[in-house]
Amino acid sequence: MTDQWPQSWTRAAIEMCVLALVRQHGPTHGYEIAQRLRDAGLGDIKGGTLYPVLGRLEQRGRLRSEWISGEGGPGRKLVSITDEGRRALDAVVAEWKTWVGLVAATVEDPDNASGGQQPCEAPQATARRRREQ
Amino acid sequence: MRSTTGNGSEEARAVTASRVDKYVDNLIFALRMRNVPGKEIGQIVAEVEAHVAESGEDPAEAFGRPREYARTWARNAGHRQSRPELVRSVLGIVAAGAGGSLLGVGVIGTATGESVWRLHPVLAVLAGIIMMASGAFALPKTDHVIDPRTGQEFERISRSGRRAMLITGAAVVAWLIAATVLAVVLG
Structure with missing residues (x-):
């Protein structure tokens, strides 16, 4: 089975898939969501696609986010479903x-x-x- | 052997860090050009930094070119500079420029004792200062890029902002000195 699906299919389904993954796995961050999408066989979703989707979902009140500081690193943003x-x-x-x-x-x-x-x-x-x- | 590996990875990290910095600089600029609010820019940038730190990807590889990534975000919320704000920017810059010129001419007039457009030169200096100040005041308030992780302005941006202010201040002082010197020489 292919791992790269047509872009238009991804566009149609990605919000739903992201919401579902966040609901299933609780508070999580962007990179982890990208990995889970890939593990699910939905292809390699780039950060440039994923983060704007997360931003849109947050704007519409479907996700909420919180920054936690990482030790030494640049910290990460945890998103959870509302x-x-x-x-x-x-x-x-x-x-x-x-x-x-x-x-x-x-x-x-x-x-x-x-x-x-x-x-x-x-x-x-x-x-x-x-x-x- | 071990030290070589250590140096190597350190070097690689430094190269990656500078590439991320450069990407982030370009991204902030591109987002600014598209009038994305500063608070949102801070979020976007922090996410890029966090993502590449964790994934080890090249930022341009993961997010696309800064201009394109900025366009995606601008489309997301549909930010555009509102007309009144644009008018204020233009008026503010024009007023500040005119005031600055009046100030310079006034300073020359004060030094040579000549009136400026039949005004007392000190009056011209005062009017110039007032125009400059009101022009600066009319400019839309700067919208700071806030880092969501610290709640403060990004360190690198505030540093470059201070530098810009220093350069502007130095230019104004230089202009005043040049005007005075010119006036003395002419007078």
């Missing part, structure tokens, strides 16, 4: 799953689909409900 961030993450993940299901269903070749699998059933139902609202 309640607002948790809510936003839950909401966006639900929608994202729907979207991914719809995309998968759209691109799947019906002749080639493995027998009995109907991956689009639930997402389509959700989408219909959303449209009716």
